[in-house]
Amino acid sequence: MLNILMVNIPAEGHVNPTIGITQAFAARGDQVHYITTEKYKDRLEAVGATVHLHPDLVRNASINGSSPSGLNEFLNIQIQTSLDILEVTQKLSESIDFDFVFYDRFGAGELVRDYLNIPGIASSPSFLVSNNQMIVNPFRPDAEVPFQIDEQATTSLQHMKEKFSVAPKHMFQFMNNSGALNVVYTSRYFQPNGELFSDENLFIGPSFPERKGENSFPLDALQDKKVLYISMGTMFDHIEDFFNTCIEAFSDFEGIVVIAAGEKADFTKINPAPEHFIISPYVPQLEVLRHSDVFITHGGMNSVNEGIHFNVPLVVLPQDKDQPMVAQRLTELQAGYRITKDHISVQSLRDGVREVVSNAAYKEGVQKIKESFQQAGGTEEALAKIDAYLQKELA
Secondary structure, three states, rough: OOOOEEEEEOOOHHHHHHHHHOOOOOOOOOOOEEEEOOOHHHHHHHHHHEEEEEOOOOOOOOOOOHHHHHHHHHHHHHHHHHHHHHHHHHHHHHHOOOEEEEEEEOOOOOHHHHHOOOOOOOEEOOOOOOOOOHHHHHOOOOOOOOOOOHHHHHHHHHHHHHOOOOOOOHHHHHHHHOEEEEOOOOOOOOOOHHHHHHOOOOOOOOOOOOOOOOOOOHHHHHHHOOOOEEEEEOOOOOOHHHHHHHHHOOOOOOOOEEEEOOOOHHHHHOOOOOEEEEEEEOOHHHHOOOOOOEEEEEOOOOHHHHHHHHHOOOOOOOOOOOOHHHHHHHHHHOEEEOOOHHHHHHHHHHHHHHHHOHHHHHHHHHEEEEHHHHOOHHHHHHHHHHHHOOOOOOO
């Protein structure tokens, strides 16, 4: 039996991919201690983890990553969240000897590893990015316009060093933790240039364990109907204009249109919709995708993987982060139809949905990626590789 510490950033696209491997560790008798926020407590406890909470600074944050002030705001949230996680880690380590820490590529992972001085294994919820692609990173030391951290970040980092005797090697560490092994929740086939990545990168494919929790969504209304599902993830602000465009575009859709509005949406700014629309702050995505015929998505890796799992052709509207890269790969494999954010309109949305529904090549492209997921090693292979690594480390 292993004592495993898991740390992550509190965001759907980072926590949800780890649910399957958390369940696999717990099912074989390992003690999994997962540091996260209240929002994810129930779903992680449901798969066997012991959950330890820290304040949620991410959930209501609105960050403009294109400006120096926005980058500093992002960085300060990462630093403070790391301090909160280190605080919980310190308390847990007083009574538990952890065998290794399993951490997301974003956030506090390497700091926790260094503080505990134990092996670290990284978790990548999206495509791996090569060192060459990281050249565009604004935090890198040799950037054309060097990024200057503000006084708050400087003070917090000094406090981290004094209290926990750890510090990031560079600011980009908060976006690119790495480990002795890197678990990647996709296949080498779907990963761009997958053949170029070494065997320390374990492409295990995504997993989709049932998510426990109460919801009142009317799934019965989707039975035997053509379903268009629209979700732009959980992190976007000022999304109401886009939803109004969707209402206009699909007012005559012959079926049910489901819009996952997210908890930040201001429903007073969303226009009245025809009766065949269901617009809700929360939608049980896996259950809805099971009934869906087409999926309009921002291209977050988690959502894309789930759409592929249920053989749903994708209309992808990438916004930022890894989404343009995901959209590009879907386009290359003809598994998704891309609309750039500058070209979103009533007509482009209609054209995109019509194309992926009427052209069988999109379903075939989705099916090929799904088959590559099924052929990936899964959590069983990941656990075997992790065990072999730990035996070698501890020998």
